[in-house]
Amino acid sequence: AQKITQTQPGMFVQEKEAVTLDCTYDTSDPSYGLFWYKQPSSGEMIFLIYQGSYDQQNATEGRYSLNFQKARKSANLVISASQLGDSAMYFCAMREISSGSARQLTFGSGTQLTVLP
């Protein structure tokens, strides 16, 4: 079973608009962390934002915010005021804390975001 599901292979957004990238996850571990990474065409992996399973508030980092709905097991990334430089592949990832999984990250298949001028 997929642990991280990103159902949008590609998304388009107009410059300066907001966009939401979907991520759902599956775990029985009560303690876990959710991460979003950006991978531009140059290929590096850039950490964007983190949400812990016990965090009461949604995480925010500048123009990035995470819409965390624990009961629905979703952790959608919201990018406000899109910029052309936001065009990239975006990956949702999860780390299960108490399952003894050595703390590696499990990644979704990614969403390719294109910002239109």
Place this chain on the structure above:
Amino acid sequence: NAGVMQNPRHLVRRRGQEARLRCSPMKGHSHVYWYRQLPEEGLKFMVYLQKENIIDESGMPKERFSAEFPKEGPSILRIQQVVRGDSAAYFCASSPLGQGANQPQHFGDGTRLSIL
């Protein structure tokens, strides 16, 4: 502060040759993770190492692949007798001892391996 350093950035090998990928973690980090990214896919965990110790290699293919992280020097991911299916981007990430659950893994820029 130097980040995670991977080299080479690009590596071309012919089928049957050996590929060696190197990863130097961030200063002060003693844990290294290797991931593989096939075209159009997300990253898949391969192996987790501490200095001189493999902690978890559950994602590593049983044959032809090996990894080490010696007391001195970089971590090495070694692929023997490469085949076309090994063509991928290989990423290394590092973390400090006692990494908190909320701390992200810091990735290198990856090595793009192409098999002719």
